[in-house]
Amino acid sequence: MRTKKLSTQITISQLTILVCTVAIGFALFAGEERHQLDRQYQGEALAIAQTVAGVPEIRAAMEYGDAGDLVQMVAERIRRNSQAAYVVVIDRDGVRHSHPNPALVGQPITEPVEALDGHTHVGIDPGSLGASANGKAPLYGPTGDLVGEVSVGILETRVTGHLLAELPSFALYTALALAVGVAASLLLARQLKRSTFGLELPEIAALLQEREAMLHGIREGVITLDPDGRLTLANDEARRLLPTRDLQLGVPLVDVVPPGRLRDVLSGAIGGTDRVVLTGDHCLVVNRTPVSVAGRDLGAVITLRDRTEMEDLVRELDSARGLTDALRAQQHEVANRMHTLAGLLELGDREQALRYLTETEGLAAERADAIRERIGHPLVVALLLAKTTVAAERGVDLVLTEESWLTETCPHARELITVLGNLVDNAVDAAAAGPPPARVTVDLEEGPDDVLVRVRDTGTGIPPDAAAHIFDDGFSTKPADGHRHRGLGLALVHRLTRRRGGSITVSEGPGATFTVRLPQSQRAASTPQRTGAPS
Structure with missing residues (x-):
């Protein structure tokens, strides 16, 4: 069986309600009008009865008993006239x-004489002539004695005729009200059809089921906003990814998301696609798309993708690529040395070959020993050695200051790997693109209260208009390479430093100097003493 259209169902339902309501109203009005007419005619009958009771001839005839045909004659004249x-x-x-x-004159009535109590009475009297609106008035003689009553009736058929004469006009008003209701129902049905974009009830129900299944089944956060920026929907993944859990529907989004880049991207203050935003726990890719249907603004849909694990993998791959580049650079350096050594041996100059071999090995060992004397943690040493080789291949001299000192038990070793790696990579890029000689200076100092990391380069420095945004998510002065998101390195360093209770600053130039301080809140119980003088 084919289901009726939503607009048809609404129209039929409203018309049914209207017809029933109008019919009930009409019946109630007719009943009330009938009661009103009964009261009116009862009052009219009572007025006639009181008039008859005041006629002197009737009063005298009824008290003195010599009525004869006088009472009948006067009463009938008044009846005909009224x-x-x-x-x-x-x-x-x-x-x-x-x-x-x-024939009934001189005959007793079957009911009691009500007006003997001295009061008037009205009601519906079945009577011998048929049901009538009745009025009864007490009858007093000339001396003031109560001698009887006068009963006057107006047939109900007259009341019914009066009612039927009034009903057509009310029926006309009722028909006009029904016509207005029908027109309003049709307009409402049309408006509802526009509001539902022509979808029928089964289609709306199916869309709701599909939407719920989709929103709670996908692994992306989804948020929808109305045209006023109020939250209309947020699935479970969006509640998990956002730094706030109090996502109440109907509340403006700017009231539940703390100020910052995330709120600016979600609200549309910062436009664009695939905007990268760092929160306390996640790296998010945010897209905000305005929605309109049939030219009407319906708000916006926001999607949130969690790229935390992917970004971690990308950075691990970058680290692996850096180590690969370091090994490749060392391979080239070793190959060059072997070619030189082979040439010396081919020339038969064994003494010069031995001297060259001793000198080259001594330089590499001396560089490694110089770093180990100042840096006790092996992971930091390995990082600096690898970064030194990669920088040398790019024509950049990476130097560790003589004041540098880091113990093997430094509590922030893992954080230092992230902080130092990102800062050195940026510094090498800046120095390689800057004026010669290209140099990057690293200063690591572990004090009783904090650990200092300072990285300086000889590049062109931070542009004045970029200094305020250098630590923002997604901000970068480097051109996009098309393979990965730019502007995350310094943002990650900034977030990590702040989470550890530290601070990070950058100088205006020439060149750039980044200074990071991490508090020694997790310092080891015992710290080895410095055993060697810096060389």
């Missing part, structure tokens, strides 16, 4: 002295 159904004059014993049916 168009009442009956005017009945009754004595205290319940005997009729007037009636439209002359």
Whole structure:
């Protein structure tokens, strides 16, 4: 069976409700109008009864007992003039002295004489002539004694005729109200159809189910905003990735996300695609896409991709590539030495060959020993040796200052690897692109309160307009290489330093000097004494 369209269902439902409501209202009005007419005619009947009760001839005839046909004659004249159904004059014993049916004159009534209590009475009287709106008034004689009652009735058929005469006008008003309701229903159905973009109920339900399955099944964070920037949806992954867990729907996004680059990207203050943002725990790739349907602005959809593990792998690959470059550089250097040595041996100059071999080996050993004398931690030593070889291949002289000193038990060795590696790589790039002679100077000093890392280069320095953004996520003065996201190295160093309670600063030049201080909160219990003088 084919399901009716949503607009048709809404129209039919509203029309049914309108018709039922109007019909009930019409019935209630008709009933109330009938009661009102009954009260009106009962009041009219009572007024006639009171008029008859005030006629002097009737009062005297009823008190003195010489009524004869006078009461019947006067009562009938008043009945005809007032168009009442009956005017009945009754004595205290319940005997009729007037009636439209002359045969009933002198006959007693079956019900008690109500007006003997001295009060007027109204109601619906079934009567011998049919149901009627009745009014009863007490009848007093000339001396003031209560001698009977006057009962006047107006047939209900007259009341019904009056009601039927009024109903057509009310039916017209009802029909007009129903027509307005039908028009409003059609307009509402049309508006709802526009609001649902023509989708029917089964389609809307299917879309909702598919949306819930998709949002909670994908491994990307999804956030939707309305045109006013209020949060309308956030899946589980988005709540996990964002630094705030209080993502309440209906609240502006800027009120739940702390100030910073993340909020600027999410709100659209910073545009572009694949924006990289670092939070306390994650490296996110954020995309914000405005949404509009049929020319209407519906807000925006924001996707969050967690690239933390990928970026870690990329940096590990970069480290491996750096070691590979170092080994390759050493291979070239060794190959050159072997060629020189082979040439000397071919010339038969064994003494010169031995002297050359001793000198070259001594220089490499002397360089390694010079670093080991100042740096006690083997991981830092290995990093500096590798970076020295890579820098030399690029024509950059990497120098460790004589004041440098780092113990083997330095509590920040792993952090130093990340900090020093990123700073040296940037410094080598800057020095290689700067004026000769290209040099990078590294200063590592471990004190009682903190560990100092200072890296200086001879490059062109940090541009004045870039100094305020040098540690922002995704900001870089280097051109994009098309393979990886730029602007993460210094941001990672900044985040790591701040998380460890340290500080990082950069000079304005010439060249650039980055200074990092890491507090010695995790310093080892015992620190070996310095055993050698710097060479």
